[in-house]
Amino acid sequence: MPTLFFNTSTLAYDFQNRYHQHISLEFANCADMQLTAQFELLTGLKINKQISIATRSEQEFFIEYGEISKIPFYIYANHNWNSVTVLWKSKSGRIYKLEDTYIDCDDIEFWFEELDVALIHRQMFPNIKLPFKLKDLSFELVVTRINMDATIQLQLKADQLNDAKRIELKIDDFIAGFNEKSEKKDRIHGVIHNWKTRIEGDKMIYDIDLGSTGPYFFKKLLPELSKMDHFIKVELC
Structure with a gap:
């Protein structure tokens, strides 16, 4: 089943090559699982080859660690690149870092900031108003x-x-x-x-x-x- 990160090994290589930062597969896989589910819920869209997450340019990259940590990405949607920030925090108070290999996915929570759902819909379906079909409405x-x-x-x-x-x-x-x-x-x-x-x-x-x-x-x-x-x-x- 397609996921937002598409291939976490490729993402890890991109982080190392572009930012000289290590992101563990354990961290990436946990983020991918949660963010894919959240994206599909918020947008009503299933991940496909026209939707994925992508790294930003070196000039736009940053990492902020704290009670709420954050990092920027792009959401690729039908040949459009939408700026978005991924945030995470933990229930335990632990500050998880990208390179951590022990990740408790029940403790860490990922979510999006600045995810423009309406814009993504217009990009994916420029001539269609809803991401689902309805028949025989009485109005x-x-x-x-x-x-x-x-x-x-x-x-x-x-x-x-x-x-x-x-x-x-x-x-x-x-x-x-x-x-x-x-x-x-x-x-x-x-x-x-x-x-x-x-x-x-x-x-x-x-x-x-x-x-x-x-x-x-x-x-x-x-x-x-x-x-x-x-x-x-x-x-x-």
């Missing part, structure tokens, strides 16, 4: 953009306007249920951090912090909204 779907801070506008059918608060509660229950199911599986699909709702005319507007879940949330939400059959149009903007 018109308009995808203007997908951001981690997302806004969803739901235009209610005329005969549903008086039931807006009841419909809002149904959607709130769905989001809470989504989080609960993910929590029970060690946050396998991430969680929604927070959301708020307002009603303007015939529209319900949700402002949602997608948190650690990414576009996967929409893959579950949109069919659920379709089953409710309360809406004329739903716009992700």
Whole structure:
């Protein structure tokens, strides 16, 4: 199965040749496993030959060690090179270094800073709005953009306007249920951090912090909204 680092031995050679820095295979493999899973979760994309991680130029390279350590990379996406920073910390308080060969993958945690999910989607699918397919929705779907801070506008059918608060509660229950199911599986699909709702005319507007879940949330939400059959149009903007 393809991973973000593609080949950790090649990465280690690149570090030595380009930066004169040693990165152990144990460190690289642990980072690769966690970052691959996180990237696929946040973007909804499976790693393929058009997606990988790459080293930056010698002038851009740095390592910062501390309670939170960091190092810069590129995310290669369909012939585009996106700057990103990889950070890590430990539960134990240990400061892991690149060259360490004893790595407890249950102790160390890796994550991305400055991962622009919306940009990567545009690069990978310039003419496609969603990274998954949906069929036979009961409303018109308009995808203007997908951001981690997302806004969803739901235009209610005329005969549903008086039931807006009841419909809002149904959607709130769905989001809470989504989080609960993910929590029970060690946050396998991430969680929604927070959301708020307002009603303007015939529209319900949700402002949602997608948190650690990414576009996967929409893959579950949109069919659920379709089953409710309360809406004329739903716009992700």
